[in-house]
Amino acid sequence: MTSMWASxxxxxxxxxxxxxVTVEDMMLQYDIQVISQDTTVEKHLKPYEELLGADxxxxxxxxxxxxxxxxxxLHGDEKHRETIxxxxxxHDIGLWTDKTNAxxxxxxxxxxxxxxxxxxxxxxxxxxxxxKVTPFHGKNERIVNAVRKADWIDATMxxxxxxxxxxxxxxxxxxxxxxxxxxxLAEYAQGKRVHFGDSWKALHPFSSGELEQExxx
Numbered sequence: 121m122t123s124m125w126a127s128x129x130x131x132x133x134x135x136x137x138x139x140x141v142t143v144e145d146m147m148l149q150y151d152i153q154v155i156s157q158d159t160t161v162e163k164h165l166k167p168y169e170e171l172l173g174a175d176x177x178x179x180x181x182x183x184x185x186x187x188x189x190x191x192x193x194l195h196g197d198e199k200h201r202e203t204i205x206x207x208x209x210x211h212d213i214g215l216w217t218d219k220t221n222a223x224x225x226x227x228x229x230x231x232x233x234x235x236x237x238x239x240x241x242x243x244x245x246x247x248x249x250x251x252k253v254t255p256f257h258g259k260n261e262r263i264v265n266a267v268r269k270a271d272w273i274d275a276t277m278x279x280x281x282x283x284x285x286x287x288x289x290x291x292x293x294x295x296x297x298x299x300x301x302x303x304x305l306a307e308y309a310q311g312k313r314v315h316f317g318d319s320w321k322a323l324h325p326f327s328s329g330e331l332e333q334e335x336x337x
Contacts, residue, residue, distance in 0.1 A: 145283050152288040154295045155188045160205040178301035183208045185296050189270030203239045207246035
């Protein structure tokens, strides 16, 4: 009898999981709202325009594509939009500021200088875990995972898509040009832009990152 109940419970849990996944996928089918302009993005990215140089448009567009996918995963819930936008401005910035592929820590360091105290942990986690392949579990995991999945979509040009409909990716890519961003990633991966020989270390999407967990306070 105990075995029968255990089997029944497992079956019910499996059915519930399938239902949740199915509902989530169904909600992604709704039309995607493309975001190509955001006050927070422009405010925080503009100071880096000279440093980014020819990469400015490519990185800016990457930010907007990821922001678009992130909010679609959140089904249009904009409660944390400003925080997400700020985190995205800084999430790869260490590539340029420190000329290193081990860029998570310098990116986080610059972000926390600008963020309010109540949002520090969320911004840190968004940046720290945006390389993570598997789900993040912890505070604000829904938000962190939305951004994580969104970044993987854009960094891999849709090869990793986490159920995002292909037509949505086409809509986003048609509206916000690639502008050489992936060539920039390739050049960092090949070690053409770094100060020292860490060509593959911590470079998205091939590594989980260079930080130890205790570095993220």
